[in-house]
Amino acid sequence: MKAFLGTAAATASLLLCGTVQAQTNTTDFQARAWAAxxxxxxxxxxxxxxxxxAIAGQDKQVLLTKLLAYxxxxxPATVMHQHAKGYTDAELDRLATHFSRQPK
Structure with missing residues (x-):
């Protein structure tokens, strides 16, 4: 019985890790698609x-603050205010995260 429970726990752990990885990949893919x-x-x-x-490698909080201000x-902006209004605050946060992680 202990062996079964150990195997079941290990299997559940692997499945959960796979789910988290899949969610992370989907999130990264979405952010990259928006960033394009x-x-x-x-x-x-x-x-x-x-x-x-250039916005690659900039501080995430600085980017997010500017995006939310736009x-x-x-x-003031020529077009950034129009672009920023097309995203939710959470999406802008993900974009700021994405660009902050890019090498300069």
Whole structure:
């Protein structure tokens, strides 16, 4: 009986880890898909080579604060306020996380 319970616990643990990994991969994939639309201005993976600011490797909280300010019309912008309004606060948080993790 102990062997069965040990095996059952190990199997449940593996299944749970697989589920967490799958959720993480889905979350990462979604954030990367959203981030792809940022590439037109901010460059691939946020590494701009133009006058538009590079956002790769920036501090997550700084990015999120700016994105939320654009969304709430608290920061002047040409188009960023329009883009930011298309996302929930949670989605903007995920985008900020994504770009903060990109190498500069």
């Amino acid at each position: 639309s940022c590439a037109a201005c901010h460059g691939t993976d946020g590494k701009s080579n133009s006058a538009i600011p 969304k709430r019309d608290q920061l």
